[in-house]
Amino acid sequence: MKSAVITFPGSNCDRDMHVALNKFGFKNKMVWHNDNEIPKSDLVVLPGGFSYGDYLRCGSMASKSKIMKSVIDFAKSGGLVMGICNGFQILVETGLVPGVLLRNKYLEFICKNVFVKVNDKDSSYFKYLDKKILEFHIAHNEGNYFCSKDQLKEIEDNNQVAVYYCNEQGQINDQYNPNGSIKNIAGIFNKEKNVLGMMPHPERMIDKSLSGEDGSIFFENLINNIK
Incomplete structure (x- = not known):
């Protein structure tokens, strides 16, 4: 893959x-934002960080980068595109997934582990996943997901919520909402479920001795679903 x-x-x-994808069987290539075309791929990832500072x-400036036309075309053709943290912000700026990402509720940068509950297990990203509650890491200042009432109804009607913030037992309420996201939403799909935007970082949880292994479960499952 x-x-x-x-x-x-x-x-x-x-x-x-890159390390996470290679570890679990992907043959990964790094692509510079100013390139014209993405290489032939089964999965394209927009990573976390602070694109253009x-x-x-x-994510607004990154969404206009030269490479993004190729990424958008790939997504619209049915290709799998995953945006993590800043990558999620880029996805909403391109319109590949609905909504916006605002400043965190208490206007503070958040860096900690969180639990998320998988909502849709029919997508290529989560199908056949053994666990429904996963521990990932978040590190963001603008992770507060928001959308209009009409958008929220459409998202829920189409089952586009990918993961919710929750506690270790899977309870979803304001107490376990780290950033104020509407309905505790931590990640969403586009209507076709081939594009996933998610604030938590699975790539930071791929080593039991260093951090945790729920990211390992996520990536192993993902590559098995793509094969």
């Missing part, structure tokens, strides 16, 4: 994602 990770000026999780809105 082949993957591509897009590197923007200010990306700082691109190498982490988070000037203007987070």
Whole structure:
């Protein structure tokens, strides 16, 4: 299986994602934001970081990068595109997934482990996953997911919520909402479920001795679903 990770000026999780993808069987290539075309891939990842220093809105400048036309075309053709943290912000700026990402509720940068509950297990990203509650890491200042009431109804009607913030037992309420996201939403799909935007970082949880292994479960499952 082949993957591509897009590197923007200010990306700082691109190498982490590269390591994670290679570890679990992807043959990954790093792609510079100013390239014209992505290589032939089964999965394209927009990584976390602070693309273009988070000037203007987070992800807004990166969404206009030269490579993004190829990424958008790939997504619209049914290709799998995953945006993590800043990558999620880039996805909403391109319109590949609905909504916006605002400043965190208490206007503070958050860096900690969180639990998320998988909502949709029919997508290529989560199908056949053994666990429904996963422990990932978050590190963001603008992770507060918001959308209009009409958008929220459409998202819920189409089952586009990918993961919710929760506690270790899977309870979903304000107490376990780290950033104020509407309905505890931590990640969403596009309507076709081939594009996933998610604030938590699975690539930071791929080593039991260093951090945790729920990211390992995620990536192993993902590559098995793509094969």
